[in-house]
Amino acid sequence: MTAMTLPPARYSFGGDEHLFVEISEEMSLPAFFKSMAICNALRQRALPGVSEICPANAAYLLRFDPDLMAPRELLATLQQIEAGLGAADLHLRTRIVEIPVFYGDPWTHETLMRFRERHQDPNSTDIEYAARINHLASVEAFIDAHSSAPWFVSMVGFVAGLPFLYQMVERQRQLQVPKYLRPRTDTPRLTLGHGGCFGCIYSVRGAGGYQMLGVTPAPIFDPAQSLSYFKDLMVFFQPGDIVKFKPIDAAEYARQVQQVESRDYQLRIRPVAFSLPDFMADPDGYNQQLLKVLHGD
Structure with missing residues (x-):
């Protein structure tokens, strides 16, 4: 279709x-x-x-x-x-963005432990639960599945600047994770979440019901527009953006947070032309082409 x-x-x-x-x-x-x-x-x-x-x-x-x-x-x-x-409407000029993620970080871990009574499995973490119900052998395998393929920003909303993300793989390979049984009253700012087939990044601290997978050091909503990639808008993501997650460790996360605080933080952003027919014909091959554009190959 x-x-x-x-x-x-x-x-x-x-x-x-x-x-x-x-x-x-x-x-x-x-x-x-x-x-x-x-x-x-x-x-x-x-x-x-x-x-x-x-x-x-x-x-x-x-x-x-x-x-x-x-x-x-x-x-x-x-x-x-x-x-x-017509056929021309199946093509989109957009951009691809690399977003670093510290998966399994201590801040979302502390938060999820405070709300275990609202979770389907109080005896495991969110990311452990996500790996298990997707029939993946380990948390590491889940992280690889989550970060290996790009995601489309399908809409922005709920709170200012929060992107909803849709994984660019065949439907049978899409990661699916139910939301919490009852929403939390707290979610750390810049948490990477997942609920149903959608991912998101919580742009501000607040309530939420998506499973918490990690955090990114990259601000995505900045009313002061203090970083260079906010020069045009205080909301970074727009529908149609393509996102590639990059796993990072605690030391790299701390280094990038320092860059944010010193106002010299940069994201890897590249313009790209996307063709829906070409993607549908060979999703994995087309995604590899997108990643070559992202990394300048």
Whole structure:
């Protein structure tokens, strides 16, 4: 199935100012690409009255002023855009980013131990549980499966700057981990989480229900825009970004935290052209090409 062969989208008005469009009942890269293509086309048209365009995992939400854009006119425009999608909409100019991760760190470990009564398995850590239910032999094998293939940022939200990430492998190989039985009231800032088929990075400290796998030293939300990669926006990630996780140890984590504090921290970021048909034809081979772009090979 491709973005062009998905069933027609479902359109639902929410009050007077919102229109919710469901591309698919389940997340997939074709559904994501279709949503992105429609949102991009809508931005290019700059319709009067459309003030917000918010893409999500397999849907998108619009906010509009009904005094400037009649609801039925907006609906007809979106249906026209959807019907006109073609092969060119299966390609995306984006960027690939390397995010370092200290898996099994002491801060998320201390936090998860405080909330074991809310977990499916109080006798193991989150990452041990994740490895076991994915039928992997060890935590190390889970880390390898988690960090070896890139991830798409499918949406940004819940709290400011938090990215939802979708693993770029065949569906049968995607890591699946249920959320906590009851959400925690605390999650360390910059925790790498996983719930269902989605990964995330908690941009700020707060409540959360995803399994905690580790932490990254890389800020992803900076209202002060103090680091160079925040020069344009205080929120780093955008839908369509591609992320490659890189395991690091405690010493490297401490070194990078010091760089953040001294304001000379840099992320490895490279522009890349992504083709959904080429990826679907050979996911592993295409991912290797993406990693060559990331590392300048």
